[in-house]
Amino acid sequence: MSTVIEEAPLGHDARGWFTGRDPQAPERPFAAGGNLSHHRPHRPADLASDRAHVGRLTGTEPSTWHFMQQVHGPEVGTIHSRTPAGAQLRDVDALVTTEADRPLLVQVADCVPILLAADGAVGAVHAGRRGVVLGIIDAAIAALERLGVATERIVAAIGPAIGGCCYELPIDERDRSLASLPDEVATAATATTDWGSPSLDLGAAAVAQLTAAGATVGSRVEACTWCDPDDRWFSHRADPTAGRQVGMVLRRASA
Numbered sequence: 011m012s013t014v015i016e017e018a019p020l021g022h023d024a025r026g027w028f029t030g031r032d033p034q035a036p037e038r039p040f041a042a043g044g045n046l047s048h049h050r051p052h053r054p055a056d057l058a059s060d061r062a063h064v065g066r067l068t069g070t071e072p073s074t075w076h077f078m079q080q081v082h083g084p085e086v087g088t089i090h091s092r093t094p095a096g097a098q099l100r101d102v103d104a105l106v107t108t109e110a111d112r113p114l115l116v117q118v119a120d121c122v123p124i125l126l127a128a129d130g131a132v133g134a135v136h137a138g139r140r141g142v143v144l145g146i147i148d149a150a151i152a153a154l155e156r157l158g159v160a161t162e163r164i165v166a167a168i169g170p171a172i173g174g175c176c177y178e179l180p181i182d183e184r185d186r187s188l189a190s191l192p193d194e195v196a197t198a199a200t201a202t203t204d205w206g207s208p209s210l211d212l213g214a215a216a217v218a219q220l221t222a223a224g225a226t227v228g229s230r231v232e233a234c235t236w237c238d239p240d241d242r243w244f245s246h247r248a249d250p251t252a253g254r255q256v257g258m259v260l261r262r263a264s265a
């Protein structure tokens with residue numbers, strides 16, 4: 011299997027990764043070749059083996075992964091010491107924790123996966139168009155602050171998402187989405203597709219929001235999930251039956 015997996019440099023005591031898809035794997039009618047979501051059409055054996063593969067590469071146990079049931083909203087969930095290992099949180103689009111060895115996962119296929127790390131805390135964020143507009147990134151940063159983190163110590167890693175090159179939207183719909191955002195975020199998000207129509211650059215919007223909040227963007231996967239020439243990523247817009255890749259972050263237990 012040659013599923014993409016990239017380590018995201020986060021510093022502090024955190025480790026993070028972004029996964030992708032195996033370009034050689036057939037995707038229809040079942041999502042395979044790196045799909046990690048049981049909400050997509052899949053064969054259980056494929057899902058188990060893809061999860062085990064990522065578990066081996068990351069040194070994590072898939073049964074302990076904390077997924078979210080994402081709803082494109084502004085709510086943040088917190089994993090506490092008493093939260094059962096592997097618990098899935100409903101109706102949230104970001105997770106934060108100060109606990110060590112608690113892998114936090116965000117599932118995506120075009121939306122922006124963001125991993126956050128600071129002294130003694132980590133977070134994972136699902137930032138699609140609605141999430142960016144509703145302020146999920148600011149909400150995740152505020153949740154980390156409540157855990158005792160100083161915002162200027164937060165390092166963010168931004169994973170693969172659909173680019174401004176391909177995320178076409180009718181101009182009135184795009185401008186409605188941008189209307190509530192600060193000027194610098196709206197300007198960053200305003201883009202044009204490769205074929206000359208209005209589009210959104212969600213990754214650039216995320217960079218602008220993180221920077222405006224006072225966090226440091228340490229890295230960004232420069233790829234478009236739709237038009238990547240090597241077909242390394244799942245893209246919901248390119249294929250509504252597509253699987254889901256993940257961003258994963260955890261605090262390492264101190265050695």
Ligand SMILES: [Zn+2]
Nearest residue numbers: 175176234237
């Ligand atoms: Zn593109």
